[in-house]
Amino acid sequence: MSDASLSTLAAQLAAKQVSSRELAQVYLDRIAALNPAINAFITVDPDKTLLEAAGADVRIAAGNAGPLTGIPVAHKDIFCTDGWLTTCGSKMLSNFVAPYDATVIERFKAAGMPSLGKTNMDEFAMGSSNETSYFGAVKNPWNLAYVPGGSSGGAAACVAARMAPAATGTDTGGSIRQPAALTGITGLKPTYGLVSRYGMIAFASSLDQAGPMALSAEDCALLLNAMTGFDPRDSTSLEREKEDYTRDLEKPLAGLRVGLPREFFAEGLNNEVAAAVDAAVAELKKLGATPVEISLANSKLAIPVYYVLAPAEASSNLSRFDGVRYGYRAPDYANLDDMYCKTRAQGFGAEVKRRILIGAYVLSHGYYDAYYLQAQKIRRLIADDFSEAFKTCDVILGPTAPGTAFKLGEKSDDPVEMYLNDLYTIPANLAGLPGMSLPCGFDTKGLPIGLQLVGNYFSEAKMLNVAHQYQRATDWHAHAPEGLK
Amino acid sequence: MSLSTDDIKRIARLARIETSDAEAAATQAQLNNIFGLIATMQAVDTAGIAPMAHAQEVYQRLRDDAVTESDRHTTFQAVAPAVENGLYLVPKVIE
Numbered sequence: 001m002s003d004a005s006l007s008t009l010a011a012q013l014a015a016k017q018v019s020s021r022e023l024a025q026v027y028l029d030r031i032a033a034l035n036p037a038i039n040a041f042i043t044v045d046p047d048k049t050l051l052e053a054a055g056a057d058v059r060i061a062a063g064n065a066g067p068l069t070g071i072p073v074a075h076k077d078i079f080c081t082d083g084w085l086t087t088c089g090s091k092m093l094s095n096f097v098a099p100y101d102a103t104v105i106e107r108f109k110a111a112g113m114p115s116l117g118k119t120n121m122d123e124f125a126m127g128s129s130n131e132t133s134y135f136g137a138v139k140n141p142w143n144l145a146y147v148p149g150g151s152s153g154g155a156a157a158c159v160a161a162r163m164a165p166a167a168t169g170t171d172t173g174g175s176i177r178q179p180a181a182l183t184g185i186t187g188l189k190p191t192y193g194l195v196s197r198y199g200m201i202a203f204a205s206s207l208d209q210a211g212p213m214a215l216s217a218e219d220c221a222l223l224l225n226a227m228t229g230f231d232p233r234d235s236t237s238l239e240r241e242k243e244d245y246t247r248d249l250e251k252p253l254a255g256l257r258v259g260l261p262r263e264f265f266a267e268g269l270n271n272e273v274a275a276a277v278d279a280a281v282a283e284l285k286k287l288g289a290t291p292v293e294i295s296l297a298n299s300k301l302a303i304p305v306y307y308v309l310a311p312a313e314a315s316s317n318l319s320r321f322d323g324v325r326y327g328y329r330a331p332d333y334a335n336l337d338d339m340y341c342k343t344r345a346q347g348f349g350a351e352v353k354r355r356i357l358i359g360a361y362v363l364s365h366g367y368y369d370a371y372y373l374q375a376q377k378i379r380r381l382i383a384d385d386f387s388e389a390f391k392t393c394d395v396i397l398g399p400t401a402p403g404t405a406f407k408l409g410e411k412s413d414d415p416v417e418m419y420l421n422d423l424y425t426i427p428a429n430l431a432g433l434p435g436m437s438l439p440c441g442f443d444t445k446g447l448p449i450g451l452q453l454v455g456n457y458f459s460e461a462k463m464l465n466v467a468h469q470y471q472r473a474t475d476w477h478a479h480a481p482e483g484l485k
Numbered sequence: 486m487s488l489s490t491d492d493i494k495r496i497a498r499l500a501r502i503e504t505s506d507a508e509a510a511a512t513q514a515q516l517n518n519i520f521g522l523i524a525t526m527q528a529v530d531t532a533g534i535a536p537m538a539h540a541q542e543v544y545q546r547l548r549d550d551a552v553t554e555s556d557r558h559t560t561f562q563a564v565a566p567a568v569e570n571g572l573y574l575v576p577k578v579i580e
Binding site for chain 2: 095096097099142146192195206207232235236238301303304305307308315318322323324325327328329333334335336338339340341342344345347353354356357358359360361364370371373374375376377379380382383414415416419430431459466
């Protein structure tokens with residue numbers, strides 16, 4: 001049952017073959033058995049989950065069920081969840097019980113999806129391995145000596161290990177797509193502005209976007225239907241008609257032009273990943289698609305640009321953590337200023353502090369033009385490359401990450417080495433474009449390989465169509481880690 | 486460009502993060518590596534390019550000046566480190 005698609009689970013719930021409470025219990029039992037080794041969850045509260053599931057059962061019995069009612073979901077610990085500990089992976093919020101729901105949480109509650117708990121993540125979503133969490137690293141279900149990617153590492157690992165049928169994630173520079181790739185699941189980062197950021201703890205506000213993580217593109221489409229929509233409480237939320245993201249899933253791919261950015265297949269790409277991505281292109285050709293070579297010439301600047309803009313925005317966003325209104329406060333201090341300095345020194349981990357310092361520096365007097373403004377100008381060049389590319393192709397395809405999962409500890413002492421993991425995912429964030437990752441093979445170590453699709457603005461339905469057709473023709477997404485039954 | 490430990494301590498001061506000399510020294514090498522990575526963008530000619538602050542060309546919406554939230558200060562202050570009579574307590578700043 002834990003391998004079932006969301007539509008299968010929904011059909012079983014509708015046919016009364018299983019109740020929402022029973023279904024939640026199946027996943028809670030798996031969490032109890034597997035989470036001690038994987039550490040994908042920061043908070044699990046079976047009583048709360050089962051209470052919400054009982055509510056879903058009432059809705060189903062009354063004939064008020066929607067397409068996802070009764071199916072449990074795990075939420076990244078970046079989303080404020082009323083009455084639940086919401087830590088953002090940080091000591092700074094290790095005692096913070098959120099007094100309200102993020103819009104994403106509210107929407108999933110309205111859809112009737114019980115929460116299975118709060119998933120582990122890199123501290124304040126800053127990381128690509130889930131090793132910066134105050135609550136310890138998450139282990140990759142495919143091999144516990146390897147990282148699951150990050151920052152939505154707990155979300156990815158809990159879906160990969162079938163501890164949850166669906167999870168929420170957030171993606172600022174690849175935090176949904178890279179862990180999805182490293183754990184062999186499907187994850188989608190929507191067009192910036194499609195999903196409300198209200199109640200989602202801010203990292204880099206001009207880049208942060210929430211999205212679904214699940215076992216297939218079809219499941220992601222159903223989850224995206226529940227997540228998106230205008231929210232007046234988020235000033236960057238876009239006022240658009242609601243879409244049905246499942247509408248194009250069954251469309252044939254004949255005539256589809258798939259853009260292959262030459263820069264994504266150059267130096268730095270692991271051979272096994274390259275071969276798996278090439279095989280995926282061949283598969284799409286069999287389905288009627290035509291590959292088109294494109295260039296994203298400025299994408300090589302995406303990492304430098306990102307490591308100016310994201311820390312700049314983060315240093316500003318994280319200034320709110322001062323030990324006054326919520327969260328951690330240092331136990332001893334001499335005066336107010338000392339209280340701020342000690343609270344922040346003790347409450348933040350090393351990577352978060354590094355990024356705050358970078359941000360404070362690039363925004364400081366005398367450096368703003370050379371760094372921040374220059375980065376914003378190159379951001380436009382990167383976005384313009386995509387606009388140009390979409391004149392000759394319908395969807396862009398490439399690897400999600402330059403390699404497969406790496407060992408715990410392997411890159412944690414070298415920030416620059418860690419940052420290079422997001423080489424192929426960051427450009428879509430800078431441009432605000434939707435992107436997704438889906439499994440397309442395994443390396444010789446048995447670790448999953450991720451295929452990335454990037455679409456034009458608001459073309460989620462098309463990306464999901466391509467991904468779904470690929471997943472009908474292949475079974476990479478159906479593989480489950482051994483030894484976790 | 487290379488940051489000195491004094492630079493690190495100055496930025497840490499701006500960011501209100503207490504940093505010892507040993508921490509500043511450890512951070513110095515890492516930040517200099519990161520700024521080495523960032524430096525590759527300095528050579529790009531961006532004359533005449535408008536900065537892109539945001540992914541979408543949208544304007545801030547205005548809303549009616551109406552009360553939309555209820556008073557929940559007790560709930561919100563329940564998660565504060567120190568509160569008295571509805572006020573957040575901090576060390577004395579005015580003698």
